[in-house]
Amino acid sequence: MKKQKSADKHQLKDGLQSDIKAKLMEMKSQLxxxxxxxxxxxxAEQIRKKKEIEKNKSFEELLNERECNINCVSKECVRFLTHTVFYLIE
Structure with a gap:
C-alpha cells in the first residue's frame, strides 16, 4: 500500500512537472x-518618422543637401581629372 501511494505521488509529481514545463514553453514562445x-x-515607426522628416524638410534644407552632394562629387571629379592630367603629361 505504501509503495502504491509513493508511486501515485511520483506520477502526480511527473504530471505536474510536464504540465509546468509545457506552460513555460508556451509562455516562452508567446514572449x-x-x-x-x-x-x-x-x-515601421522609425521608417515612418524618417519619411515624415524628409517630407517636412524645407526647400532650403533640400537644396543644401543637394549642393553638398554635388560639391563632394565635384571634388572627387577634380581630383580624378587632376591625377589623370598629370599622368598624361608624364
Missing amino acids: KEEDEKRQEREK
Missing part, C-alpha cells in the same frame, strides 16, 4: 512572438 512584433512595430 518571443510578442518581442518580434514589437521589433517590427519599432522598425
